[in-house]
Amino acid sequence: MDGDLTLLSATEIRRLVGAGEVSPVEVVEASLERIERYNGTLNAVVTLNAAALDEARALEASAKRGGADLPPLFGLPVGIKDVTPVKGVRTTFGSPLYADHVPEEDALVVQRFRQAGAVIVGKTNTPEFAAGGNTFNEVFGRTRNPWNPDLSAGGSTGGGAVGLATGMIAVAEGTDLGGSLRLPAAFCGIVGIRPSPGRVPTWPSDYLWDDLQVTGPMARTAEDLAMVLEAISGPSPLCPVHQAMPGGPGSIMAAMAGARVEGLRVAYCPDPAGIGMDDGVRAVCDATVQALREAGATVDEIEMDLSEGWKAFLHLRGYWMVAHHHKHLDRLDGLGANVAGNIRAGLKVTTEEHAWAEQVRGRMWHWFRDFFQRYDHLLTPTVAVPPFPVEQNYPETVDGRPMKTYIDWLAPTFVLSLTSLPIASVPCGLDERALPVGMQIVGRPFGEGAALGLARIVQELRPMPRPPLEGLG
Numbered sequence: 342m343d344g345d346l347t348l349l350s351a352t353e354i355r356r357l358v359g360a361g362e363v364s365p366v367e368v369v370e371a372s373l374e375r376i377e378r379y380n381g382t383l384n385a386v387v388t389l390n391a392a393a394l395d396e397a398r399a400l401e402a403s404a405k406r407g408g409a410d411l412p413p414l415f416g417l418p419v420g421i422k423d424v425t426p427v428k429g430v431r432t433t434f435g436s437p438l439y440a441d442h443v444p445e446e447d448a449l450v451v452q453r454f455r456q457a458g459a460v461i462v463g464k465t466n467t468p469e470f471a472a473g474g475n476t477f478n479e480v481f482g483r484t485r486n487p488w489n490p491d492l493s494a495g496g497s498t499g500g501g502a503v504g505l506a507t508g509m510i511a512v513a514e515g516t517d518l519g520g521s522l523r524l525p526a527a528f529c530g531i532v533g534i535r536p537s538p539g540r541v542p543t544w545p546s547d548y549l550w551d552d553l554q555v556t557g558p559m560a561r562t563a564e565d566l567a568m569v570l571e572a573i574s575g576p577s578p579l580c581p582v583h584q585a586m587p588g589g590p591g592s593i594m595a596a597m598a599g600a601r602v603e604g605l606r607v608a609y610c611p612d613p614a615g616i617g618m619d620d621g622v623r624a625v626c627d628a629t630v631q632a633l634r635e636a637g638a639t640v641d642e643i644e645m646d647l648s649e650g651w652k653a654f655l656h657l658r659g660y661w662m663v664a665h666h667h668k669h670l671d672r673l674d675g676l677g678a679n680v681a682g683n684i685r686a687g688l689k690v691t692t693e694e695h696a697w698a699e700q701v702r703g704r705m706w707h708w709f710r711d712f713f714q715r716y717d718h719l720l721t722p723t724v725a726v727p728p729f730p731v732e733q734n735y736p737e738t739v740d741g742r743p744m745k746t747y748i749d750w751l752a753p754t755f756v757l758s759l760t761s762l763p764i765a766s767v768p769c770g771l772d773e774r775a776l777p778v779g780m781q782i783v784g785r786p787f788g789e790g791a792a793l794g795l796a797r798i799v800q801e802l803r804p805m806p807r808p809p810l811e812g813l814g
Contacts, residue, residue: 347371347508348807351417351565354511358416365404365416368511369397369460372418375508376463378814382490385503386510387423387481388431389463396460413572415458420465420501420510423481425556426545427451427461435469435478438675449544449580450514450556450573457572462510465500469677470666471516473497474524474751475734479677483731486528487808488776492728495525501559502529506808511560512569516543518554518661519654520723520754523766526559527723527779530805532796533559534566534765535758536789541573542580548664552582553657553758563767563796567597570789586787593790600794602802603637607795608712609720610645614752617740619726621772626722629769629780632802640720650756653701655746656694657759659687679734679747702759709760713785718795721753723766723779753781763789767796769803777805 346354346363357363373393376386390396400416421427424434426444428451433439451461466476466484476484476499484499486492487506494503501513502525515522517535526533538552558569571593576583588596609630612618630640662683663670673681712719729736735747744750757764762783769780780799784792 347375347511350562351511351560352562352568355413355415355417355568359411365397365400365460366394368416369393369418369462372462372508372510379487379507379810380509382813383485383487383503383507384482385465385484385500385507386420386463387466387500390427390430390461392429393460393462400458400460412456412458413568414454414512417459417511418462419454419459419512419514420463420504421451421461422471422498422501422513422515423464423467424471424516425451425514427464430461430464432464433480435467435480436676437479438669438672440480449577450541453573454514459512465498465504465513467500468497469680471497471518471521472679472683473734474520474748475731476500476525485731486728487810487813488530489728490813491731492776493528493731493733495528495728497521498533498559499525502526502531502533505529505531505559505561507810512565513559514556515559516554516556517758519658519748519758520751522557522559523723523754523764523779523781524751526766527768527777528728530768530777530808531559531561532563532566532765532767532800533557534570534763534789534793536570536574537584537763537787538761539576539583540570540586540789542577542583544577544579547666547668548661550581551661551664552761553661563597563765563793563800566765567594567790567793593793596790597793597797600791600798602633602798605633605638605718605795606716607633607638607640607718607720608643608716609640610643611722613645613647613721614651614756615646615648616725616749616752617742618722619740621727621774622722622725622778625770625772625778626780629799629803630720633799636798636802647705647756649701650705650759651752653698654755654759656690656698657702659683659690660695661687663687705760709762717785718792719783721781721783723754723781725750725753727772727774727776727778757781757783762786763792765792765796767799768805769799770805
């Protein structure tokens with residue numbers, strides 16, 4: 342097939358497959374060809390599923406037999422983050438401790454992708470145990486940005502974002518603690534969403550009652566994300582963290598499709614964490630806000646003081662690290678500096694600090710309860726800086742201010758993680774260096790569909806070009 346097939350939206354690929362105009366085998370073959378062409382330079386897909394074509398052939402045969410309607414993600418090639426187990430496919434967590442680990446069972450989200458008819462093409466790169474905003478590890482090395490391979494793709498779902506931007510996959514699965522689905526989406530010019538905790542239950546997990554990290558998707562369009570999130574959502578007896586989601590089947594797609602810009606009441610905060618903002622990022626986001634106003638939305642620029650959230654997140658993240666890595670406490674020397682340092686910091690978090698952080702989280706929840714009496718969404722830049730050199734662990738300064746920790750620059754995403762609200766990142770333009778900029782959209786409780794509806798509107802108002810792939814393959 343023509344390589345352009347792989348850059349169509351997942352929704353359009355699914356339509357073509359459903360109409361019999363292309364087959365699942367042709368789609369997966371095209372995906373594998375893109376991986377062959379670009380992955381050597383960009384390092385997005387770290388392990389292929391050797392059975393991907395056989396699985397596509399089985400889907401094709403089932404379609405020819407007829408019968409029931411084809412499932413919603415039928416024939417779509419999916420990349421699974423290398424912290425999420427896939428049966429029979431090496432899953433390393435980006436850690437030398439698990440370099441040869443092959444799971445015996447699919448994660449719940451992988452099971453749901455398969456039940457929905459998707460084909461697991463392979464595993465996508467991640468920092469060790471998804472800890473970091475730049476995607477590199479000692480097992481597979483660094484993932485590079487398709488807009489400029491000298492720069493970071495973001496993290497921790499960096500491999501998935503690069504795979505989407507280049508057509509290697511149609512859908513990416515990932516996780517988000519402090520921004521891992523939103524940050525790489527912004528750096529690579531695609532769409533990501535951090536769903537409400539429990540929307541997509543996370544299993545297996547070494548911290549089963551985790552309500553801070555979530556599982557979710559990335560895609561090239563907001564419509565794609567709504568389709569995928571619909572297919573993988575819903576409670577499970579495997580996971581105690583789940584919520585009864587209002588609306589029923591089809592509600593996410595309906596809310597996304599029904600969103601209208603006229604009458605929207607939106608607040609825009611250009612620096613929600615008070616850490617400063619790159620001028621180029623600010624300029625693109627300001628232009629997006631102006632486009633929304635001209636299209637009929639009411640957009641008020643506001644100030645927010647989420648300074649408490651910075652320290653609160655660090656305390657909760659420290660506890661989270663110890664809870665997730667309790668079984669690794671006697672092997673810290675075998676872990677990378679980021680992960681080991683985070684665990685050691687977490688061991689120092691006191692009970693009082695943990696309790697205070699939970700109180701901060703509660704205050705933020707009630708602040709947003711009041712906020713949503715006046716506004717439908719909060720908009721912020723997704724990231725305070727543009728993509729930085731890939732060899733750097735993290736940017737040393739933001740707006741000229743030195744960072745205190747290696748995650749300070751992620752504050753616009755991680756302070757909002759504390760709210761448990763659905764948060765999308767949508768590309769909204771290119772800066773003066775022709776690098777993508779992302780806008781963060783915070784939705785009401787359970788409001789994934791509406792947030793994706795606004796993301797769809799932004800994509801219509803501010804269409805993005807494709808990354809310049811010439812010379813990379």
